Amino acid sequence: MARKEFDVFEAVSAVVPGEGGYSAAIAVKALGAGGAPRFHKVLPGQVFKTALEADDAAVVELQRLNGVSDDAELIW
Template identity: 45%
Template sequence: MAIKHFTHHEAISSAVPAEQGFEAVIAVKARREDAHPTFHKVATERHFDLASEAEEAADAALNRVTEIGENDELLWDEQAV
C-alpha cells in the first residue's frame, strides 16, 4: 500500500478481494471532512491470485498518477511506464 498526497486529495493504492483472487485499486478522498472515498480499479486486464501481486500493480499505477481531477478522477502521466 502506498499513499500519495495532492493539493486537494489523497490517493491510496491497495488490493481488494474479488470473486476469484484480488483486484488492484486506488482509493481517492478529497481533503474535506464531508468527503467520501472513490475507488478506481486499475490493471483491469490482469487477474491476481495473490494480494501482494494486486498491491504491486496498484502501487505502480499510483506512481503514474500526476493529479486528481475535480470529480476524483485519476489524471495520468501517459509517458510513464
C-alpha cells in the same frame, strides 16, 4: 500500501477482492475528509492471486498518477 497527496485529494494504493483473486486499485479521498474513499480499479482484466501482488501492482500505477480531478477521477 503507498500514498500520494495532491492539492485537495489523497490517493492510496488499494486492492479490490473479486471472483478468482484481487484487482489492483487506487482509492481517492478528499484530504482531511471523513467517509469512504472512491475506488478506481487499475489494470483492467488483470486478476492477482494474492492481495499483496495486487497492492504491489497498484503501487506502481500510483507512482504514474499525475493527479486527481475535481470530481475525484484519476489523471494520467
